[in-house]
Amino acid sequence: xxxxxxxWSRLLIPAIFLSPWASAVPCSSCKATPSTLQNSTILPYLDxxxxxxxxxxxxxxxxxxxxxxxxxxxxxxxxxxxxxxDNTTFVLDGTRNLTTAPLITEKLLSHFNVNNARSAKxxxxxxxAIQELALQTRLKIPVTIASDPRHAFADTVGSSIAxxxxxxFPESLGIAALRDPALAELYAAIVREEYLAVGIRxxxxxxxxxxxxxxMARSGQTFGEDANLTASMVVALIKxxxxxxxxxxxxTTVTKHFxxxxxxxxxxxxxxxxxxxxxxxxxxxxxxxxxxxxAIAAGGRQIMPxxxxxxxxxxxxxxxxxxxxxxxxxxxxxxxxxGIVVSDWGLITDxxxxxxxxxxxxxxxxxxxxxxxxKMVLDAGVDQFGGEIRTELLVRLVNEGQIPExxxxxxxxxxxEEKFMLGLFDNRFVNPEAAERVxxxxxxxxxxxxxxxxxxxxxxxxxxxxxxxxxxxxxFYAQGFNASYLEARxxxxxxxPSEADFCFLRLSTPWEARGSPFRxxxxxxxxxxxxxxxxxxxxxxxxxxxxxxxxxxxxxxxPEIAEEAAALFGNYGASVDAFLDVVFNKDGWKPEGKLPFxxxxxxxxxEAQVADVPFDTEDPLFEFGHGLSYNRAxxxxxxx
Numbered sequence: 001x002x003x004x005x006x007x008w009s010r011l012l013i014p015a016i017f018l019s020p021w022a023s024a025v026p027c028s029s030c031k032a033t034p035s036t037l038q039n040s041t042i043l044p045y046l047d048x049x050x051x052x053x054x055x056x057x058x059x060x061x062x063x064x065x066x067x068x069x070x071x072x073x074x075x076x077x078x079x080x081x082x083x084x085x086d087n088t089t090f091v092l093d094g095t096r097n098l099t100t101a102p103l104i105t106e107k108l109l110s111h112f113n114v115n116n117a118r119s120a121k122x123x124x125x126x127x128x129a130i131q132e133l134a135l136q137t138r139l140k141i142p143v144t145i146a147s148d149p150r151h152a153f154a155d156t157v158g159s160s161i162a163x164x165x166x167x168x169f170p171e172s173l174g175i176a177a178l179r180d181p182a183l184a185e186l187y188a189a190i191v192r193e194e195y196l197a198v199g200i201r202x203x204x205x206x207x208x209x210x211x212x213x214x215x216m217a218r219s220g221q222t223f224g225e226d227a228n229l230t231a232s233m234v235v236a237l238i239k240x241x242x243x244x245x246x247x248x249x250x251x252t253t254v255t256k257h258f259x260x261x262x263x264x265x266x267x268x269x270x271x272x273x274x275x276x277x278x279x280x281x282x283x284x285x286x287x288x289x290x291x292x293x294x295a296i297a298a299g300g301r302q303i304m305p306x307x308x309x310x311x312x313x314x315x316x317x318x319x320x321x322x323x324x325x326x327x328x329x330x331x332x333x334x335x336x337x338x339g340i341v342v343s344d345w346g347l348i349t350d351x352x353x354x355x356x357x358x359x360x361x362x363x364x365x366x367x368x369x370x371x372x373x374x375k376m377v378l379d380a381g382v383d384q385f386g387g388e389i390r391t392e393l394l395v396r397l398v399n400e401g402q403i404p405e406x407x408x409x410x411x412x413x414x415x416x417e418e419k420f421m422l423g424l425f426d427n428r429f430v431n432p433e434a435a436e437r438v439x440x441x442x443x444x445x446x447x448x449x450x451x452x453x454x455x456x457x458x459x460x461x462x463x464x465x466x467x468x469x470x471x472x473x474x475x476f477y478a479q480g481f482n483a484s485y486l487e488a489r490x491x492x493x494x495x496x497p498s499e500a501d502f503c504f505l506r507l508s509t510p511w512e513a514r515g516s517p518f519r520x521x522x523x524x525x526x527x528x529x530x531x532x533x534x535x536x537x538x539x540x541x542x543x544x545x546x547x548x549x550x551x552x553x554x555x556x557x558x559p560e561i562a563e564e565a566a567a568l569f570g571n572y573g574a575s576v577d578a579f580l581d582v583v584f585n586k587d588g589w590k591p592e593g594k595l596p597f598x599x600x601x602x603x604x605x606x607e608a609q610v611a612d613v614p615f616d617t618e619d620p621l622f623e624f625g626h627g628l629s630y631n632r633a634x635x636x637x638x639x640x
Contacts, residue, residue: 046140048426055425056417059139060409065398067139068408069391070108071415072384074146074342076115077103083125083432085133104133104143107389111415113146113204117164120198120439124432127199131428141416142424146202146254149221151191151448153573166194167444172207172233173552174455174572176223177593177627181236183451188240190444192251197438199430201422204254204304206237208291211555211597212284213611215267217275217522220553220572222262224596225614225624227287231294238298246301248423254342255295257306258320258331260288263612267554269522270307272515276319276363278308282613285313293335301418302340303331304386307347309364318364321347321377328381340414345387348373354517375402383411452578457552457570457593458628465545465566467585467630468502475499477544480506485576489584496543503544505537505565506579509556528557528603541565549579555599557606559621570595585630594627 044050045059079085103109118126127145134143150164152171167190169175175184195203207221208230216222223230234255242250261270261278268275292303305320305327315325321343331337348370350359359366362373374393377385397403419425458466475492477500478485483493486504497503510533512525529537538560540546545566550556552570562568569591571579581589598620600606605618615624 046425052417052420055420056413059141059416060413062139063412065395065405065408066391067108067141068405068412069394071110071141071412072394072408073107073109073388073391074111074113074384074386075103075109075389076113076345076387078116079114079118079123079126081118081122083122083129085126085129103389104130105137107391108137109389109391110134110141110419111144111146111202111384113148113387114200115148117150117166120165120194120435121432123198124430124435128429128432131199135428142419142428144202144419144422144424145200146204147195147200148204149207151187151194165440166191167440167448168575169448169451170455170571170573171220171553172205172223172572173220173596174451174574174593176229176233176596177455177457177572178451179229179594181232184233184236185240186447187451188237190447192241192243192249194439194444195251196249197430197435200251201424202252202254202302203241204256206234206253206295207256208234208295209257209260209306210262210288210291210614212262212288212614213264213267213609214527214555214597214600214606214617215525216262216264216554217267217269217524218261219555219597220523223291225598226596227290227614229596230291234291234295234300235298238295238300242299242301246299246418246421248427250422252301252418252422254302254304255292255300256304257344258292258303259285259306259326260292261306261308262288264308265311265611268524269519270363271358271361271522272519273359273363274515275524276308276361277311278306278611280310280312280612282610282616283312284610284612284614285310287614288612289335292331296335296337300339302342303337304342304344305382307344307361307363316364319347319361321382322362322365322373322380324380326380332381340384340411340418341382342384343377343382343386347377348385348388348390348393351387356516356518358516358518371396378403378407378411383414449575449578452571452574453582453589454591455572455593456574456578456582456591457595457626458567458591458630459570459595459599459622459626460562460565460568461628461630462566464631466547466583467590468547468583470584474501476501477503479504479540480549481576481579485580489580497540497546498543500544502566503540503546504549504579504583505540505546506549506551506576508551509554511554523554526557526603527554527600527606534560537561538564547583549574552599555597557600557603557621559601562621590630591627592629594625595622596624598622598624599626 045055130143151166151169209222210227211219211222211225223233238253241253263278264275265277265279309317309319316323320326347361350357371393375397398405475494476486477494477497486493494500510529511523513520514524541564547567548561548565549569582591598617599622600617601619601621609616
């Protein structure tokens with residue numbers, strides 16, 4: 001079976017994903033009657049010939065309160081070595097004591113976020129083992145596996161995973177830099193195929209926060225500063241992940257972080273109390289809603305609220321996941337979203353992360369109990385608790401009459417309906433041997449590698465020094481990457497810049513390591529290099545014409561590099577080979593990327609910006625959309 005597209009190559013869907021049923025049976029075509037439901041030899045909710053709503057009605061009628069509560073939680077778990085599983089996880093109970101809890105067999109959870117990387121075959125085997133375990137429960141409800149983004153270079157606990165065997169693209173900023181919705185759709189379709197192969201059916205993306213505060217810690221996985229560009233990207237991604245409609249060969253999406261986490265105070269990350277505020281002093285909340293409106297119109301299935309709380313709006317100053325006027329009022333009633341709302345991870349319970357107890361992200365309601373928080377989340381209109389396993393809190397709320405069981409039924413129905421629509425009840429398993437062939441296959445890898453090269457943004461090119469054409473006797477010096485990459489190209493490498501004809505310097509946008517080990521994984525703080533670093537860079541530039549390549553996971557403040565370097569590239573996640581191919585114009589590779597945000601000229605300008613207002617950087621060093629091309633295909637730029 002092939003997926004045709006008018007704008008890009010056909011992608012092969014492995015036969016392991018096909019079944020006797022092309023998709024779940026919709027009610028409009030259901031031929032079931034009450035007598036067939038009663039006389040069936042299998043339980044009606046397990047009968048693939050019946051329509052989804054009848055199957056749902058039957059399943060819900062059989063569920064205990066505890067089984068319903070289990071559906072309302074999604075928890076991160078690791079894939080074991082060699083396809084093994086451990087259905088326990090360490091959590092902190094209310095007294096901060098370490099306890100263990102079997103998640104599937106006792107807690108009755110059926111939604112998980114796989115938070116590590118194994119080989120494709122091992123991940124598929126692990127997925128099958130998890131599904132086998134689910135078959136041992138009373139109702140045999142299949143498991144839905146989700147994943148944080150894992151197709152790029154970032155590896156940040158709680159938000160992204162190193163790609164491992166999966167194809168490797170630039171971060172989302174790199175997709176945005178190419179301004180090509182067809183490419184965005186192709187990227188999502190490739191991710192979908194690789195996810196399907198190993199059993200991942202839910203993508204915890206796209207992240208459509210707008211980089212209106214340049215210091216925003218999670219800028220790298222966004223599509224930049226422009227709301228309309230981001231809107232075009234999210235529509236393409238949802239189409240690529242889900243296909244024409246949600247079904248057997250779809251991956252559902254979780255669009256985040258509503259209503260936009262871009263206006264973070266001082267850019268600090270909202271996992272932590274120092275980043276708990278989203279400030280709207282410029283009255284630009286509506287601007288941040290533009291991509292979410294596009295996601296809803298495109299059929300996005302799930303939305304995740306931001307951790308932060310709004311400051312400077314008409315809404316209560318409590319975290320969005322607890323905020324009923326935002327979730328029920330704005331998202332559901334005003335914007336018309338009727339899908340699944342899943343909270344970000346850890347709103348209820350403190351948790352030990354990387355050896356340190358991190359508090360629950362109950363910003364604005366920190367003094368409430370865990371039971372009170374759980375009730376507030378449900379009352380707000382959230383359907384599922386991310387990163388939690390506190391099912392007993394929901395059971396207690398119902399038993400004490402604080403919420404009706406019918407409130408759980410509303411969310412359980414949505415969550416189970418999605419499992420039926422994805423075909424999980426009837427197609428639980430994947431083929432590990434086929435997974436090994438699909439994940440990272442040559443075609444997918446080639447598209448990822450090509451996108452890394454195309455997304456490069458050429459910021460400066462003094463005297464048209466680029467592209468370089470290697471000549472005999474020319475010497476190179478490398479800093480920031482291993483010189484073996486140059487030697488593999490039969491280029492002469494020297495040990496000091498004074499001996500070189502050309503120097504290369506690879507950098508990353510500066511950041512400050514703050515707080516706990518977990519927090520230090522998030523790039524916060526200043527965007528400029530310190531005086532010692534600037535002096536070292538300047539000495540290199542004076543010794544040798546230097547081509548600089550900087551990872552723009554945030555908008556760097558680098559006017560001195562732009563002035564002194566012979567040429568300056570920005571990348572959004574790219575290999576050393578991708579960089580060198582573009583520098584040398586190998587096989588015709590050249591920079592095509594355009595900046596997805598303004599790059600400020602100074603930290604003074606950064607600090608003067610209003611966090612929610614786009615494009616208000618005073619006298620930016622480079623503006624949104626800046627990106628040079630090679631002017632002379634035959635340039636050599638060689639010394640002497």
